Amino acid sequence: MKLVIGLDGQSSGEKALEFAKNLANRMESCELIVVYVIEWSPFSFQTAEENAQRHKRREEEIAIAMERVVNPAIKTLTEAGLTARAVVRHGDVADTIDDIAHSEGASQIIVARSSAGGFSKRIFGSSTANLVMDARVPVTVVV
Template sequence: MFKKILVGIDGSAKGDKALEMAIGLAKESGAEIHLVHVIPWPNLPNVFPPGAIAYVPESVIQDLTNELKAKAEKTLKERLLKVEEAGVSGKIKVLEGEPASAIVNYAQEEGVELIVVGNRGISGVKELLLGSVSHKVSQLARCPVLIVK
């Protein structure tokens, strides 16, 4: 059925549940799993106060970006071990940008047939104002999206 499945990995328990679901689907269909983590650049939420980034030296921004990439790669490699232990082939990719758009663009470029993401549980007014990555992915994607609660 599916040959390529993308799983959005953010290091959360919800993301791990999405990965478990994707592994089960991949085993049934013989699919390859693409594990993707997105560094939300240039907005870097919760790192700098609004407007402060204009006053941060380029070297500090580069160091922070390198640190975030290293942490993301470590997280993805840990999840890739779970994929491989289940007898499924996989690959990892760290992306930068707005998370939903980066996930959807990667999926299109790689010919992904299913996107699996966890639901972080944002609801009500908060989701209306901020949106959620899973909701945005489901609206932008050109392939099926499975949102795991």
């Protein structure tokens, strides 16, 4: 079984991570896919120079997300004896998480709700509704 965990870089993501860790520990075999989405729209018209700078900025954003959010989460899961890996992408939060879950053959998406902002603030607007209503796999929202 595969579970996708959507992290936000905030304490609310820790709730989703803890929930997924506890769930995975109850299963005989489970792979955890930790996902961090950097919001980004491809619909921006820019010069070639701006596009080159944007590409460099995107690579830097991915490196920062890996270092600050994703790698510590993976370490927590692997130290608990679980199988885990990371995916960091740019895009629309709900669509990207759904695409990853679907392409990976995940059984469930796990995200957290928070009033603190970050991913949860974004996802509990239209993104939350889109993810919950349109995801191709079940979505668990941890409070």
